[in-house]
Amino acid sequence: MTVTVNGRSYNSPKQPVVVVCVDGSEPGYIERTAEAGDAPFLGRLLKEGTNALADCVVPSFTNPNNLSIVTGVPPSVHGICGNYFFDPEAKAEVMMNDPKHLRVDTIFKAFQGQGARIAVVTAKDKLRALLGKGLALGPGKAVSFSSERADKVSLAENGIDEVMGLVGKPLPSVYSADLSEFVFAAGVKLMERNRPELMYLSTTDYIQHKHAPGTPVANAFYKMMDGYLAKLDAMGCVIALTADHGMNAKHDKGGQPDVIYLQDLLDQWIGPGKARVILPITDPYVVHHGALGSFATAYLAEGEVSGVIERLKKMEGIEAALTRAEAASRFELPPERIGEIVIVSTRHKVLGTSAAKHDLSGLTEPLRSHGGISEQKVPLIANRKAGLAGGWLRNFDIFDVVLNRVAH
Numbered sequence: 001m002t003v004t005v006n007g008r009s010y011n012s013p014k015q016p017v018v019v020v021c022v023d024g025s026e027p028g029y030i031e032r033t034a035e036a037g038d039a040p041f042l043g044r045l046l047k048e049g050t051n052a053l054a055d056c057v058v059p060s061f062t063n064p065n066n067l068s069i070v071t072g073v074p075p076s077v078h079g080i081c082g083n084y085f086f087d088p089e090a091k092a093e094v095m096m097n098d099p100k101h102l103r104v105d106t107i108f109k110a111f112q113g114q115g116a117r118i119a120v121v122t123a124k125d126k127l128r129a130l131l132g133k134g135l136a137l138g139p140g141k142a143v144s145f146s147s148e149r150a151d152k153v154s155l156a157e158n159g160i161d162e163v164m165g166l167v168g169k170p171l172p173s174v175y176s177a178d179l180s181e182f183v184f185a186a187g188v189k190l191m192e193r194n195r196p197e198l199m200y201l202s203t204t205d206y207i208q209h210k211h212a213p214g215t216p217v218a219n220a221f222y223k224m225m226d227g228y229l230a231k232l233d234a235m236g237c238v239i240a241l242t243a244d245h246g247m248n249a250k251h252d253k254g255g256q257p258d259v260i261y262l263q264d265l266l267d268q269w270i271g272p273g274k275a276r277v278i279l280p281i282t283d284p285y286v287v288h289h290g291a292l293g294s295f296a297t298a299y300l301a302e303g304e305v306s307g308v309i310e311r312l313k314k315m316e317g318i319e320a321a322l323t324r325a326e327a328a329s330r331f332e333l334p335p336e337r338i339g340e341i342v343i344v345s346t347r348h349k350v351l352g353t354s355a356a357k358h359d360l361s362g363l364t365e366p367l368r369s370h371g372g373i374s375e376q377k378v379p380l381i382a383n384r385k386a387g388l389a390g391g392w393l394r395n396f397d398i399f400d401v402v403l404n405r406v407a408h
Contacts, residue, residue: 011404026208026377027053027379055393055394057394060375061245067130071102071104072399079104081096083280118135118141119191119199120200121146122183122201123148132144145159145186147183169185183201184229188232191232239382242379244378248294251348257292257367258367260345262298270304275308279291294374308321309321322344346372386406
């Protein structure tokens with residue numbers, strides 16, 4: 001049996017399928033941990049399973065990429081182009097975590113329509129409602145919850161209750177590796193008890209924002225993950241893993257964030273109040289990145305666009321300055337949800353609004369962040385061999401890979 005959704009067809013799973021989105025997992029994290037002998041299961045996958053690189057969507061942020069992964073299409077189709085955007089109808093800057101902003105059905109909903117049991121577990125609650133949009137929740141149907149609010153789950157809202165008792169772990173802090181570990185622990189327990197046909201596990205990048213590949217803390221995180229994935233493998237699951245984006249150091253030689261403050265610049269160039277800079281990385285969890293990323297969009301009068309773009313292009317640290325139409329075409333974005341200009345910084349630079357508006361007191365280590373073209377490369381790994389002959393591989397091809405191309 002096949003299921004068609006958003007123009008793509010997928011074979012029904014013959015064994016339980018687990019797709020994992022490891023937030024911020026740039027290439028190198030898994031490899032370094034395996035080389036240290038701390039990730040034997042993942043190390044085996046690198047050698048014997050599917051081991052490829054894919055591109056994530058730009059902006060390389062959490063919400064656009066998770067929604068691309070679970071719909072199989074780019075933001076131009078599903079509509080989620082950031083964690084945060086300017087809503088012209090409401091004339092307000094808002095979080096893009098309301099399911100009303102998602103324009104298409106998920107792969108989960110399509111498979112549930114054919115009778116499949118679904119489990120969706122995320123670290124942060126900002127994604128839960130989007131990923132679970134349209135699912136019929138309840139025993140034997142679907143569960144959808146976040147580890148952030150695991151103590152608040154209900155049958156009506158999440159399709160499950162008593163998650164804390166099921167997992168047997170305390171409620172984790174949102175700023176900790178424990179938030180992601182709870183996701184994996186819950187996934188193992190749900191697979192043991194419910195055996196869903198499709199499971200999606202999505203973590204947080206708290207560790208990756210602070211620790212580079214191969215460092216002791218990073219290796220400990222991937223060692224933890226390796227143990228849970230090995231348990232899922234032992235239960236006969238087909239496992240595929242990718243990331244929503246990569247990560248890069250974004251600081252100067254002194255360890256301070258290397259920032260271009262765009263709102264301050266535009267206020268100087270064209271006058272205060274004549275431009276509005278939006279940073280789509282913004283979400284409720286800014287302690288570890290200070291709302292500083294490598295992608296921004298700006299709203300301003302059409303007559304100012306060409307002049308501002310020319311000045312931006314001449315600046316050190318700017319990789320791309322594009323009109324709305326150019327950005328929508330190049331990055332497959334919905335044009336009505338971005339500004340007149342899109343700006344992308346280079347690998348080690350980040351973009352801010354005004355220096356006075358960013359609280360960087362939570363940055364206890366030199367800044368690592370994402371959002372740009374330089375964070376596009378991500379792993380795509382599976383515990384089965386897949387046919388990947390030629391062609392451009394995207395992180396949102398992962399359900400096609402795990403359902404259509406691997407040996408079940």
